[in-house]
Amino acid sequence: MKKMMFIFFIALLSLASCVQVKPYQKAHLNQEDMKLSTRKVETFDNSIESYREGSSGATGGKTGGGCGCN
Amino acid sequence: MAKPAVDADVIKMIPMKKSILLLLLLVSATAYSQDYPVKVLDEKEVDFLFNYYEQDGNHSPVTGGIGSEKLDCMTPLTIVTVPFDTLNTISVSVGLDYYTSASCDRIDRFITSASSQYLSAASSRDTRTHFDATYSRKNIEATNDKGIMVGFSNEFDVNSFSTGLHYTLSSKDENRQLGLKATAFYDVWKLIYPGEFRNGDEYRYGNDETDYDKDSRLTSTFTATWSQVLTRNLQFLITTDVVYQNGILNSPFHRVYFNDGYTVLNPDTNWMLVAKTMRPEKLPRTRLKIPIGLRLNYYLADRVSLRLYYRYYFDDFDIRSHTFSIEVPVKVNSWLSVYPLWRYYEQTAAKYFAPFGEHALTTSWEPAEEFYTSDYDLSRLINRKYGGGFRISPVYGIHKWKFKNNSLVFKTIEGRYAIYRRSDGLRAESVSINFGFVF
Numbered sequence: 005m006k007k008m009m010f011i012f013f014i015a016l017l018s019l020a021s022c023v024q025v026k027p028y029q030k031a032h033l034n035q036e037d038m039k040l041s042t043r044k045v046e047t048f049d050n051s052i053e054s055y056r057e058g059s060s061g062a063t064g065g066k067t068g069g070g071c072g073c074n
Numbered sequence: 075m076a077k078p079a080v081d082a083d084v085i086k087m088i089p090m091k092k093s094i095l096l097l098l099l100l101v102s103a104t105a106y107s108q109d110y111p112v113k114v115l116d117e118k119e120v121d122f123l124f125n126y127y128e129q130d131g132n133h134s135p136v137t138g139g140i141g142s143e144k145l146d147c148m149t150p151l152t153i154v155t156v157p158f159d160t161l162n163t164i165s166v167s168v169g170l171d172y173y174t175s176a177s178c179d180r181i182d183r184f185i186t187s188a189s190s191q192y193l194s195a196a197s198s199r200d201t202r203t204h205f206d207a208t209y210s211r212k213n214i215e216a217t218n219d220k221g222i223m224v225g226f227s228n229e230f231d232v233n234s235f236s237t238g239l240h241y242t243l244s245s246k247d248e249n250r251q252l253g254l255k256a257t258a259f260y261d262v263w264k265l266i267y268p269g270e271f272r273n274g275d276e277y278r279y280g281n282d283e284t285d286y287d288k289d290s291r292l293t294s295t296f297t298a299t300w301s302q303v304l305t306r307n308l309q310f311l312i313t314t315d316v317v318y319q320n321g322i323l324n325s326p327f328h329r330v331y332f333n334d335g336y337t338v339l340n341p342d343t344n345w346m347l348v349a350k351t352m353r354p355e356k357l358p359r360t361r362l363k364i365p366i367g368l369r370l371n372y373y374l375a376d377r378v379s380l381r382l383y384y385r386y387y388f389d390d391f392d393i394r395s396h397t398f399s400i401e402v403p404v405k406v407n408s409w410l411s412v413y414p415l416w417r418y419y420e421q422t423a424a425k426y427f428a429p430f431g432e433h434a435l436t437t438s439w440e441p442a443e444e445f446y447t448s449d450y451d452l453s454r455l456i457n458r459k460y461g462g463g464f465r466i467s468p469v470y471g472i473h474k475w476k477f478k479n480n481s482l483v484f485k486t487i488e489g490r491y492a493i494y495r496r497s498d499g500l501r502a503e504s505v506s507i508n509f510g511f512v513f
Binding site for chain 1: 315506510
């Protein structure tokens with residue numbers, strides 16, 4: 005599994021230098037649904053999942069603090 | 075004499091050409107703005123969010139891994155973002171969590187009527203208030219952004235203080251971005267033990283600040299992110315957190331029942347539970363957690379995109395987890411977008427976990443292990459989530475109020491609904507809504 009993930013990440017990074025996307029070509033990428041940040045209404049889901057599951061983090065949200073957080 | 079006539083024709087033609095030109099511009103601008111939302115940099119934003127969450131299950135850690143987990147929680151949250159100019163921005167969020175919990179009502183499960191005046195009623199519901207503020211400053215070329223944040227939250231048994239720094243570096247073409255963040259949370263806990271343990275001198279009880287001993291926890295987090303535009307339809311974000319916790323990691327009111335030979339047939343009525351060997355949950359005072367997440371967004375076709383997320387997580391409690399989620403937003407028209415969502419989560423059990431009555435005792439009736447918990451959040455489990463959401467966001471807003479020197483635009487409504495089904499029987503539902511305004 006770890007090996008597969010490593011290969012996947014390397015493949016992604018190697019793709020990075022392939023295409024130079026100009027600002028005027030980002031019409032699709034700039035759409036609200038294409039944003040890489042979590043949606044504001046998704047904040048609550050992340051919080052719930054951090055309480056009800058043994059793991060948390062890497063969601064761009066809070067990683068500690070308060071009762072219930074693990 | 076012909077010359078003035080020509081001039082007159084020219085004079086008539088110019089406004090006509092102008093109006094055709096203006097019309098064409100308007101049409102193209104409308105079409106353009108429908109496809110490509112225009113972002114006004116100096117807009118101040120206010121978001122009013124609300125969430126309702128409810129759950130029910132039968133593995134409450136307060137009663138040792140058996141008993142009701144019924145809980146309802148209402149969470150209003152307000153986020154205000156104010157850019158002072160094109161470089162400096164302040165964002166403030168203020169929120170409230172009001173919850174009622176059946177299991178917390180059992181902290182004093184077997185205590186006498188004399189002592190039940192203290193925690194039973196109060197602990198069945200609680201309110202958590204929280205406040206966070208972030209200041210960010212971009213450089214003039216807008217290639218980097220740095221900032222500082224502070225936060226505070228308060229509830230009956232926990233006060234939490236937080237602070238942090240962030241730095242973001244973007245390439246000039248904005249195709250690549252590196253983000254670094256360091257945060258620290260300092261939590262102060264009142265040590266509320268199960269009622270059975272608060273009768274003697276060893277543990278106190280009451281509702282005053284001085285009635286409880288206190289303990290603290292420091293959570294330090296370092297976050298690194300890398301985002302990259304791959305093609306005009308594809309971009310990704312890798313996030314890694316390194317989280318180190320030091321201090322109290324157990325919840326003192328969580329019970330753990332041991333394997334002492336007593337059998338409890340019905341935990342709600344069988345008083346054998348009083349005689350059964352029990353201790354408050356005990357966990358190590360340090361924990362290292364490392365999650366690695368990958369988000370991949372792909373513009374699949376006209377009106378349809380894919381939001382994919384995968385996370386691998388490991389820690390020194392021996393929990394390993396995989397998370398995979400997918401959302402498929404479909405743009406129904408220029409102002410409405412809807413999406414179904416699905417999330418799959420699985421984890422291994424923490425090495426300190428055992429179900430009710432399964433932790434071993436020594437021959438002298440002491441716990442055989444140094445650390446023990448019966449909290450099913452730390453058990454081996456699979457959690458599935460299904461749901462969907464929508465976003466209403468017309469180009470010129472839903473409604474506009476004009477004032478003397480300003481205007482307020484009701485810009486967005488976002489909604490989200492999710493159902494959780496956990497493999498241990500816990501069922502939960504969550505509804506969230508956001509009303510977004512700009513002024």
